[in-house]
Amino acid sequence: MPVSPRPRVLTALVALPVVLFALITWQVLADGPLIGVDERLSRALVRPDRLSELLADLGNVQVAVPLLALALAYAAWHGRAGGADRWWLPPLAGALAMVLVPALVVPLKEWTDRPGTPAVPPAVGYYPSGHTATAVVAYGAAALLLLGPLRGPVVRRALVALCAVLVLGASYGLVRRGYHWPLDVVASWCLGTVLLAGVALVAGRAAPPVTRSRRRGSAGTPGSRNGPG
Numbered sequence: 001m002p003v004s005p006r007p008r009v010l011t012a013l014v015a016l017p018v019v020l021f022a023l024i025t026w027q028v029l030a031d032g033p034l035i036g037v038d039e040r041l042s043r044a045l046v047r048p049d050r051l052s053e054l055l056a057d058l059g060n061v062q063v064a065v066p067l068l069a070l071a072l073a074y075a076a077w078h079g080r081a082g083g084a085d086r087w088w089l090p091p092l093a094g095a096l097a098m099v100l101v102p103a104l105v106v107p108l109k110e111w112t113d114r115p116g117t118p119a120v121p122p123a124v125g126y127y128p129s130g131h132t133a134t135a136v137v138a139y140g141a142a143a144l145l146l147l148g149p150l151r152g153p154v155v156r157r158a159l160v161a162l163c164a165v166l167v168l169g170a171s172y173g174l175v176r177r178g179y180h181w182p183l184d185v186v187a188s189w190c191l192g193t194v195l196l197a198g199v200a201l202v203a204g205r206a207a208p209p210v211t212r213s214r215r216r217g218s219a220g221t222p223g224s225r226n227g228p229g
Contacts, residue, residue, distance in 0.1 A: 017190035038183040046178040055173025059131030064138035071142035086206040093202035094141035097195040119178020128187040135170040136192025
């Protein structure tokens, strides 16, 4: 199981995205100068094609959530089989983070009421990107929960890289296809990062007792099973 990240790192992972998200939201509501830059960048990037459509689909609930569900189930099974006292807590945190995505995104869409790009039919409610937030939380939480059971450093790096590729692929597809403005996507990165920081914190706090016990036992230091009788 993963060791709890340092509090300062988690604080930075929460504070910086929150500030950036607040800045972007303010610009969207006030139609600030960043919106003009965002629109020009979108015009330069939008090239609807089949590949961008497929990449955007990586953010669909039907694609991302089942993969997260598999990771939740495996993390729960592995934690229980390993004798962790709070084996249910990390999977619960991952599931709760996923539930919070629509609970946060839908009111924000209604509040900001941002129009879509010229590549989509006229409508409002595009900020922030729900598909991007779904991809960030689903693939990110799955990676966080699977890092514990995976022991090899190469495999762990590959898992993190795969998560990044899936999130960036979905984000690129959404912008390239014209489903979202770039700032819609960046804002959802921020939102997803905050939710993932919560998952990492819960998973880290639930893991140390088992991790330390196993490490002491493997190093030959008296533990719960090899101590004095």
